[in-house]
Amino acid sequence: MEESSAVEVEPAPGTGHERAHGGAPWWRGASIYQVYLRSFADGNGDGVGDIAGLRSHLEYLAALGVDALWINPWYRSPMADGGYDVADYRDIDPLFGTLADAEDLIAACHEHGLRVIADIVPNHTSDQHEWFKAALASPPGSRERARFWFRPGRGAHGELPPNDWRSRFGGQAWTRVKEADGSPGEWYLHLFTPEQPDLNWENPEVVAEFDAILRFWLDRGIDGFRIDVAHGLAKDPALPDLGARADDSEKFGRPDTLGHPHWDRDAVHDIFQHWRRVADEYPGDRMFVAEAWVTGLDRLALYVRSNELQTAFNFEFLMAPWRAPELRGVIDDTMRTLGAVGAPATWVLSNHDVPRHLTRYAAADGGGGRWRGEPLTGPEDLALGLRRARAAALLTLALPGGVYIYQGDELGLWEVEDIPADRMQDPTFANTGRTRDGSRVPLPWSGDAPPFGFSPADATAEPWLPQPAAWRDITAARQQGDPTSTLELYRMALRIRHGNPALGDGTLVWDDAPADVLSFTREPGFRCVVNLSAAPVALPVGEELLVASAPLTADGELESDAAAWLATKLPARE
Ligand code: GLC
Numbered sequence: 001m002e003e004s005s006a007v008e009v010e011p012a013p014g015t016g017h018e019r020a021h022g023g024a025p026w027w028r029g030a031s032i033y034q035v036y037l038r039s040f041a042d043g044n045g046d047g048v049g050d051i052a053g054l055r056s057h058l059e060y061l062a063a064l065g066v067d068a069l070w071i072n073p074w075y076r077s078p079m080a081d082g083g084y085d086v087a088d089y090r091d092i093d094p095l096f097g098t099l100a101d102a103e104d105l106i107a108a109c110h111e112h113g114l115r116v117i118a119d120i121v122p123n124h125t126s127d128q129h130e131w132f133k134a135a136l137a138s139p140p141g142s143r144e145r146a147r148f149w150f151r152p153g154r155g156a157h158g159e160l161p162p163n164d165w166r167s168r169f170g171g172q173a174w175t176r177v178k179e180a181d182g183s184p185g186e187w188y189l190h191l192f193t194p195e196q197p198d199l200n201w202e203n204p205e206v207v208a209e210f211d212a213i214l215r216f217w218l219d220r221g222i223d224g225f226r227i228d229v230a231h232g233l234a235k236d237p238a239l240p241d242l243g244a245r246a247d248d249s250e251k252f253g254r255p256d257t258l259g260h261p262h263w264d265r266d267a268v269h270d271i272f273q274h275w276r277r278v279a280d281e282y283p284g285d286r287m288f289v290a291e292a293w294v295t296g297l298d299r300l301a302l303y304v305r306s307n308e309l310q311t312a313f314n315f316e317f318l319m320a321p322w323r324a325p326e327l328r329g330v331i332d333d334t335m336r337t338l339g340a341v342g343a344p345a346t347w348v349l350s351n352h353d354v355p356r357h358l359t360r361y362a363a364a365d366g367g368g369g370r371w372r373g374e375p376l377t378g379p380e381d382l383a384l385g386l387r388r389a390r391a392a393a394l395l396t397l398a399l400p401g402g403v404y405i406y407q408g409d410e411l412g413l414w415e416v417e418d419i420p421a422d423r424m425q426d427p428t429f430a431n432t433g434r435t436r437d438g439s440r441v442p443l444p445w446s447g448d449a450p451p452f453g454f455s456p457a458d459a460t461a462e463p464w465l466p467q468p469a470a471w472r473d474i475t476a477a478r479q480q481g482d483p484t485s486t487l488e489l490y491r492m493a494l495r496i497r498h499g500n501p502a503l504g505d506g507t508l509v510w511d512d513a514p515a516d517v518l519s520f521t522r523e524p525g526f527r528c529v530v531n532l533s534a535a536p537v538a539l540p541v542g543e544e545l546l547v548a549s550a551p552l553t554a555d556g557e558l559e560s561d562a563a564a565w566l567a568t569k570l571p572a573r574e
Helices: 016-020 051-055 058-064 099-111 130-137 204-219 243-250 268-280 297-303 315-319 324-340 368-372 382-398 427-432 469-474 486-499
Strands: 031-035 068-071 088-092 115-120 174-178 184-189 224-227 287-290 346-348 402-406 517-522 526-531 544-548 562-567
Touching: 051 099, 058 486, 088 099, 088 204, 099 115, 115 204, 204 268, 268 287, 268 297, 297 324, 315 324, 315 346, 315 368, 324 517, 382 486, 382 517, 382 526, 382 562, 486 544
Parallel strands: 031 068, 031 402, 068 115, 115 224, 224 287, 346 402
Antiparallel strands: 174 184, 517 526, 526 562, 544 562
């Protein structure tokens, strides 16, 4: 374990889940809060969130009741893609702080009972990474170029890209370089922006380098890693054309990854089985969560086999509209498919890449393709979206497995859809006209006007994206202590989840229920009822209401688009 000797690592905390589930690994049932660092809280007043800002809100997160934080990339980066273009995996970008700040933060999180998951970006580096700079300075066929995907172009003079692969962010996936003598030269592959050259995972040097990077952070007490673009690492070395499939590659949603030359290839599993062995050398249930946009839960299940990664985001659930048959279908498929390999489910509704679920659910039809940025059909009703988002919170927090909460979900933030074009930062915007910035707007903490406490009072710059004036009504300070607020709903639900052995890891049993009502029981003694029908429904008699997402009707019924948690009579009913 090189590089570890100087670092004193505090042990990770024990979670309520571990206590309630007889010592089962924490990640089987954890509630994890995603910190999009640049938008969480700005400690130094430059308009960009940073480690100091996060540090000053750890009490808030501990009081919210989550078990862990996932922090989006904080490494040295030119920020061509919000930090997903990493120039140095072993240092913190000055925008966010220093390596010492990160080490202190990990220790402080552990003191607050919070585990910390870092974001590892293995598919590509930044074009400012030392390896890529060396590759550009070295000739074709060199060891330096073999770490990436350099190829001669097609056409009489190499003027055409090596194949027809497309960037996820629009345009071709290849950029031509100038050789040392200034002549047009080889092309390199980038499945994202040109500033994000893809690494060649066939190369043992790449494997060894990432082993060392994992160890660098494991030695510093990191409890896990979110793996960026986990499904992209293995490429077909023959680099075959996509042909008719090429168009699919640029769509904002998920392309079909079955039998694809660069998505979800079986060779990725060798990499991750190896990573598992590295992490298992460390004490304390270190874990991984894969970002793998793959076609079908059976393909996702391969990532979470018992000798591979522990967890993977379930995007099928995120993609599902707010409609009972679809949600139940995904829940059943998930439990069956992941259960077959012994893995827990991982529920997620929103993140920094998709429109916030409150806004997706604000469409009368429950959302359809809005997760991939499809335009709205029909009116957008944010009050409806909020009701559904509150119900969805109770649904996801009650499902078996782990759950991710994207920062601001707990405040009921909506997608900001009116950011002026000249303020857009997402690199996708220039090429495609679509943007992910609307889910990345800095959090409103307090006060009546921007920056809403996001930056200190003496800040020298505005928040890096503009905040809606209407957020004055939903700042964290405004919601704190108001029992009708979304913040207090989350706090209550997370508090219950923490101490209740029926919640987190385990199974569920569906109850007989009216059409468009999801009702399930979890033992011991817990029931969740979600009403997706148009009319109120009666709740079972003789059960204790633990929490509801909306007030019950005068007759004690559950409103449309509302959810309730109940304590059933003990011993459990049949
Ligand atoms: C992942 C990240 C996204 C980033 C992309 C390229 O999908 O979540 O934000 O742009 O990878 O690294």
